Amino acid sequence: MRDFVIVGHSAKTTPDFSLEDLPGTSGRMDVLCRCINSAFMLSHGIRRDVRCHLILMGGPEPKILRFDGSRLRHLNPDERSTAALIKRALSIDASPFWRESTPGIYIRKGDLRSLLESLRDDGQRLYYLREDGAQLSGTVSEGAFILGDHTGMRDDEEQLIESMGAETVSISPLSLHADHCIVIINWMCDNAAVRR
Amino acid sequence: MRDFVIVGHSAKTTPDFSLEDLPGTSGRMDVLCRCINSAFMLSHGIRRDVRCHLILMGGPEPKILRFDGSRLRHLNPDERSTAALIKRALSIDASPFWRESTPGIYIRKGDLRSLLESLRDDGQRLYYLREDGAQLSGTVSEGAFILGDHTGMRDDEEQLIESMGAETVSISPLSLHADHCIVIINWMCDNAAVRR
Numbered sequence: 057m058r059d060f061v062i063v064g065h066s067a068k069t070t071p072d073f074s075l076e077d078l079p080g081t082s083g084r085m086d087v088l089c090r091c092i093n094s095a096f097m098l099s100h101g102i103r104r105d106v107r108c109h110l111i112l113m114g115g116p117e118p119k120i121l122r123f124d125g126s127r128l129r130h131l132n133p134d135e136r137s138t139a140a141l142i143k144r145a146l147s148i149d150a151s152p153f154w155r156e157s158t159p160g161i162y163i164r165k166g167d168l169r170s171l172l173e174s175l176r177d178d179g180q181r182l183y184y185l186r187e188d189g190a191q192l193s194g195t196v197s198e199g200a201f202i203l204g205d206h207t208g209m210r211d212d213e214e215q216l217i218e219s220m221g222a223e224t225v226s227i228s229p230l231s232l233h234a235d236h237c238i239v240i241i242n243w244m245c246d247n248a249a250v251r252r
Numbered sequence: 253m254r255d256f257v258i259v260g261h262s263a264k265t266t267p268d269f270s271l272e273d274l275p276g277t278s279g280r281m282d283v284l285c286r287c288i289n290s291a292f293m294l295s296h297g298i299r300r301d302v303r304c305h306l307i308l309m310g311g312p313e314p315k316i317l318r319f320d321g322s323r324l325r326h327l328n329p330d331e332r333s334t335a336a337l338i339k340r341a342l343s344i345d346a347s348p349f350w351r352e353s354t355p356g357i358y359i360r361k362g363d364l365r366s367l368l369e370s371l372r373d374d375g376q377r378l379y380y381l382r383e384d385g386a387q388l389s390g391t392v393s394e395g396a397f398i399l400g401d402h403t404g405m406r407d408d409e410e411q412l413i414e415s416m417g418a419e420t421v422s423i424s425p426l427s428l429h430a431d432h433c434i435v436i437i438n439w440m441c442d443n444a445a446v447r448r
Binding site: 134 | 271272274275282283286289290293294295296328329330331332333402423424425426427428429432435436439442443446
């Protein structure tokens, strides 16, 4: 199983944003929509062995969205239609337990700590992407990959991630957008899986 | 210099499409907007050594858009704002010669053949991306990379590309979207350039 975790520091936790101006009204949900595209889209289908988690922190109480490729439907590649699916998920009452809003899309209250704990408890190895990390090994074909949004990760978040036992890794000497990182990680994991 | 060439078989050559419904009204200009993002976007800037060419074929007379990273301004990562720049370029009169619509964005009448001839005359080595091609060498750091849109490439286009001396290469055993291919090619070329 391949998991992606993206922290959206300003991303709204309520559905009151405009699909006509995502960057200006949603707390940069457009960044997260592009991450969803990168995580799942293939030319003739969806990656069924991938899950993508968005931590939405632009509200009084953070929420987590989980996209699960094994059940995902109605996903199109454009930002706007993905944002519409997120809007729908944000319109239902969220509790501390997962609720499915549309096939394969789940929402619950929660923060980065609670998500990383559950992934670690599931036995997932954690990788934190940072430019100055050690080069990600070409033999890695699964794991949970943690990425910041356009503002990077805060110090306290980095401490939390480290305390969870995550390995800090890098895939490029350049500073790349999170959605581009996800494309490259998927590609590296595909290649590693083929070689095994 | 790194060039990307994407053929948009249904992409409109006129600005009468809706930014509120790109996939439904523009001949899938959303696909091409994502390619522009992949070609140029870095976390803290724009790739200055990249050019990206979009062949728009969804009109009576094809047009070519050239995005030149060395002069490009006003480019944001979201699809909608890139589509707005394209709309502006399509609103000016196009001739067989390049005209600049906004800094770094040029338009002219022309087709795939005329573009490939000019790239070849500039001394660019041509690479055509296809799943069953030979694996792209990890030593390639520049060249012109030719990609189809969501519908792939037509037989006559493939014959033209071959007649121009392009090498048919592959980067993945999976069928990937053009914008994801561009992310991976940029990454491979970055790595090759560092190793040189």
